[in-house]
Amino acid sequence: MVSTATQIGDFTFDNCLMNAAGVYCMTKEELAKIDQSAAGSFVTKTGTLEPRLGNPEPRYADIPLGSINSMGLPNKGFTYYLDYVIKLQNQPGSKNHFLSVVGMSQEETHAILKSIQASNYQGMVELNLSCPNVPGKPQIAYDFEATEQILAKAFSYYTKPLGIKLPPYFDIAHFDQAAAIFNKFPLAFVNCVNSIGNGLFIQDETVVIKPKNGFGGLGGDYIKPTALANVHAFYQRLNPSIKIIGTGGVKSGRDAFEHILCGASMIQIGTALHQEGPAIFERITKELKTIMTQKGYDKLEDFQGQLNYIV
Numbered sequence: 490m491v492s493t494a495t496q497i498g499d500f501t502f503d504n505c506l507m508n509a510a511g512v513y514c515m516t517k518e519e520l521a522k523i524d525q526s527a528a529g530s531f532v533t534k535t536g537t538l539e540p541r542l543g544n545p546e547p548r549y550a551d552i553p554l555g556s557i558n559s560m561g562l563p564n565k566g567f568t569y570y571l572d573y574v575i576k577l578q579n580q581p582g583s584k585n586h587f588l589s590v591v592g593m594s595q596e597e598t599h600a601i602l603k604s605i606q607a608s609n610y611q612g613m614v615e616l617n618l619s620c621p622n623v624p625g626k627p628q629i630a631y632d633f634e635a636t637e638q639i640l641a642k643a644f645s646y647y648t649k650p651l652g653i654k655l656p657p658y659f660d661i662a663h664f665d666q667a668a669a670i671f672n673k674f675p676l677a678f679v680n681c682v683n684s685i686g687n688g689l690f691i692q693d694e695t696v697v698i699k700p701k702n703g704f705g706g707l708g709g710d711y712i713k714p715t716a717l718a719n720v721h722a723f724y725q726r727l728n729p730s731i732k733i734i735g736t737g738g739v740k741s742g743r744d745a746f747e748h749i750l751c752g753a754s755m756i757q758i759g760t761a762l763h764q765e766g767p768a769i770f771e772r773i774t775k776e777l778k779t780i781m782t783q784k785g786y787d788k789l790e791d792f793q794g795q796l797n798y799i800v
């Protein structure tokens with residue numbers, strides 16, 4: 490019997506596929522649809538200390554090889570999502586979930602994490618260190634000093650399972666430096682990658698989204714090779730206790746298979762979920778299981794991280 494079940498820390502998931510933060514996760518109604526689908530889990534929209542309206546519309550566009558967005562972290566405030574995941578956690582047979590959060594400053598981030606620490610929530614938190622779309626706020630994880638400072642302080646009081654959502658890195662030296670920092674902390678996971686920040690798509694003579702004069706994060710086919718490189722680079726470098734979530738360019742079972750081959754334990758789907766809706770989880774699960782059956786693999790561990798090199 491072929492299984493796509495997986496594990497991160499002490500949490501088990503019947504299926505390794507789930508949504509990526511930002512897609513199908515703004516409201517409880519959207520999250521319920523993911524929860525009731527074939528997905529193994531869901532992650533909430535990144536919640537901030539206070540609710541946010543985000544950037545002016547249009548702020549998301551489907552483009553030939555994927556998507557471009559500059560949402561600007563619109564969300565209902567982290568307590569909206571925290572209350573919902575606590576409610577679900579208390580229901581018998583509930584799936585395990587991920588609560589995505591970040592503050593607009595380090596102080597806000599710690600206020601949020603302290604509040605989650607004090608709550609009854611026992612599930613995963615995904616700290617978003619990589620949003621490219623808030624004007625005036627650089628992607629946190631490109632600043633290694635700030636990242637280490639945040640993690641050092643967070644782990645001085647936060648004892649529940651915590652992972653981080655990363656921006657894509659593009660240089661071997663940056664993989665080395667980032668991994669050396671992450672290995673200092675008891676992270677449950679790193680999620681590679683958020684959108685490739687600040688791309689520009691032009692139709693005729695005009696940009697396709699309004700914020701930042703058209704600059705926005707790229708998703709979809711544009712980013713799969715970068716996502717796979719980040720998944721594999723961190724799989725090679727991180728302590729084995731830090732699991733990898735692979736995100737970027739997954740729209741088929743083959744794409745999911747490649748992420749797992751690079752070392753991913755769980756796979757998030759953004760652009761393709763936005764285009765196809767929650768039925769995508771059933772389709773991609775079937776496609777992934779077909780590939781595993783053809784290759785004689787029963788479970789993810791049979792091929793996870795076992796990418797072949799040309800010698």
Ligand code: SIN
Binds near residue numbers: 558562563623683706
């Ligand atoms: C956004 O809200 O701008 C997208 C989320 C992200 O990139 O982290």
